[in-house]
Amino acid sequence: MGTRCSSDSPAPDPGGNCKNTSGLTFRVTGTSRKSRARTGILSTAHGTIRTPVFMPVGTLGTVKGITPEELRNMGVQILLGNTYHLYLRPGINVIGRFGGLHEFMNWDGPILTDSGGFQVFSLAQMSKITEEGYAFASHIDGSRHLLTPEDTVDIQSCIDSDIMMCLDQCIAYPSDHDSALKALELTTQWAERCIKRKSILNIEKNALFAIIQGGMYPDLRKRSAEELIQLDFPGYAIGGLSVGEPKDLMYEIGESTLALLPDKKPRYVMGVGTPADIVELVESGADMFDCVLPTRNARNGQLFVNSGTINISNARFKTDPRPVDEKCACYTCTNYSRAYLHHLYRNRELLAYRLNTLHNLDYYTRLMEKMRNAIEKDEFPAFKRDFYSKRQPPGKNGQ
Numbered sequence: 001m002g003t004r005c006s007s008d009s010p011a012p013d014p015g016g017n018c019k020n021t022s023g024l025t026f027r028v029t030g031t032s033r034k035s036r037a038r039t040g041i042l043s044t045a046h047g048t049i050r051t052p053v054f055m056p057v058g059t060l061g062t063v064k065g066i067t068p069e070e071l072r073n074m075g076v077q078i079l080l081g082n083t084y085h086l087y088l089r090p091g092i093n094v095i096g097r098f099g100g101l102h103e104f105m106n107w108d109g110p111i112l113t114d115s116g117g118f119q120v121f122s123l124a125q126m127s128k129i130t131e132e133g134y135a136f137a138s139h140i141d142g143s144r145h146l147l148t149p150e151d152t153v154d155i156q157s158c159i160d161s162d163i164m165m166c167l168d169q170c171i172a173y174p175s176d177h178d179s180a181l182k183a184l185e186l187t188t189q190w191a192e193r194c195i196k197r198k199s200i201l202n203i204e205k206n207a208l209f210a211i212i213q214g215g216m217y218p219d220l221r222k223r224s225a226e227e228l229i230q231l232d233f234p235g236y237a238i239g240g241l242s243v244g245e246p247k248d249l250m251y252e253i254g255e256s257t258l259a260l261l262p263d264k265k266p267r268y269v270m271g272v273g274t275p276a277d278i279v280e281l282v283e284s285g286a287d288m289f290d291c292v293l294p295t296r297n298a299r300n301g302q303l304f305v306n307s308g309t310i311n312i313s314n315a316r317f318k319t320d321p322r323p324v325d326e327k328c329a330c331y332t333c334t335n336y337s338r339a340y341l342h343h344l345y346r347n348r349e350l351l352a353y354r355l356n357t358l359h360n361l362d363y364y365t366r367l368m369e370k371m372r373n374a375i376e377k378d379e380f381p382a383f384k385r386d387f388y389s390k391r392q393p394p395g396k397n398g399q
């Protein structure tokens with residue numbers, strides 16, 4: 001795989017001392033006495049982040065339809081980029097010419113990139129996994145590629161990601177114990193190779209997080225966590241959740257796995273989730289989240305409100321003069337009625353996607369802010385009661 005980015009590539013450090021050093025620091029600033037919820041400050045090469053934090057997904061170096069300035073004004077602190085997509089388009093040599101994704105997309109805040117493994121697993125055609133890495137055919141043009149753990153570190157360092165993720169082996173749900181065990185063993189081997197590669201590249205500014213696998217088996221989650229904690233990463237993610245399992249099982253595995261992770265390191269639950277999922281997992285001690293829900297669902301007309309969700313295409317909004325949410329101070333709710341948003345969406349006007357996305361991202365950003373405030377005041381249980389008391393069962397109120 002041609003993964004080296006132009007002449008800006010860092011000079012390899014031939015020293016054999018493989019340390020996963022990083023300039024990233026994390027400090028817990030508040031804890032909840034009645035739950036595991038906590039607040040913290042995560043410092044990266046491109047700025048500090050207050051946790052718990054939600055990271056909007058900017059797959060191709062853009063949060064669809066929204067400018068970095070709008071994200072910044074809304075209070076978004078960190079974006080997620082997808083390594084698989086950026087590697088295929090525009091390609092690492094293009095991003096490398098700009099010295100990284102920050103400059104290329106005009107976002108000077110922190111960026112986290114996934115390793116590409118999940119996208120290869122879910123999008124690529126003819127993907128084959130071996131000890132070496134993932135062999136796959138691009139979902140765009142069918143071209144053949146090999147993605148190794150070393151490649152993912154090279155690509156993410158060219159992107160100049162503030163937080164890089166190790167290549168991991170994702171498994172489907174359900175998976176038997178033996179397949180989950182094999183995937184976690186390979187994930188640990190690959191994590192070691194990622195550390196080695198990062199050490200050779202001598203890149204301290206790009207922190208590297210590990211991903212705990214183990215499917216829905218508590219004994220395997222424990223083993224995966226123990227093996228990766230041994231390798232002393234500056235942060236740990238939980239992968240393989242929200243892949244089709246029942247909610248109760250997701251919360252159970254999320255909670256028990258979060259409890260295994262070091263208190264002093266940030267804990268990231270990947271690909272999760274709905275507002276309720278996030279509230280539950282913050283209560284269990286998670287610090288970081290990413291999910292396509294607020295952005296993707298906005299483009300499908302679904303808007304998040306305190307009572308749950310509304311679908312703006314519903315005919316009952318045709319003449320409704322109220323904003324999406326009377327208490328929301330976002331740009332959309334300050335300036336536009338439900339009737340206008342309904343009209344835009346029914347006509348597939350481009351502005352519909354923008355205004356819906358602005359509201360949904362604002363909802364998620366405010367939700368995280370409210371949780372941080374509640375934890376700081378040690379009032380998280382009251383926050384959670386209030387959150388659920390406002391919600392209505394699905395089916396009511398046009399949801």
Ligand SMILES: [Zn+2]
Nearest residue numbers: 328330333359
């Ligand atoms: Zn709003």
